[in-house]
Amino acid sequence: MSSNPFRYFLIVSLVAFSVACARASDDPFFHETDPLAPRDNWGILHQGKTVYQVDYAHRDWNRVYYYFKSGRELLADPAYVGALQVSLRNRGYYCGPIDGVMTENVSEAIARCQKNHTQRVTGTLTVAVRRVLCLP
Numbered sequence: 001m002s003s004n005p006f007r008y009f010l011i012v013s014l015v016a017f018s019v020a021c022a023r024a025s026d027d028p029f030f031h032e033t034d035p036l037a038p039r040d041n042w043g044i045l046h047q048g049k050t051v052y053q054v055d056y057a058h059r060d061w062n063r064v065y066y067y068f069k070s071g072r073e074l075l076a077d078p079a080y081v082g083a084l085q086v087s088l089r090n091r092g093y094y095c096g097p098i099d100g101v102m103t104e105n106v107s108e109a110i111a112r113c114q115k116n117h118t119q120r121v122t123g124t125l126t127v128a129v130r131r132v133l134c135l136p
Helices: 005-024 073-075 078-090 103-114 127-133
Strands: none
Touching: 073 078, 078 103, 103 127
């Protein structure tokens, strides 16, 4: 069997064309929806057109580190509170500003979330609320 040079040229050109098309796409194949995701090469990874001040706050490079922090430490972290506010807003519980500050409005939104998911209503961040909101 002899190899056909045209066949090799065709295969190489198809591979090069598909790589060029994949790199030219604006939307990544695996679009991140995690509000605590690490930032990309440009320093921002957000889903909407609006950029909030807490988007630039320091985040741990891995979600696992948030599992080992206490609730008090999490609520003192503006990036985590901002992610909490975004998650509550996306689910319709919170309509205040995304500023990374734990306020009474955020506590009321947590209480509404707890009530809708038949949890004990305390208005404080619990592990059950974190699971409902898909936060670590």
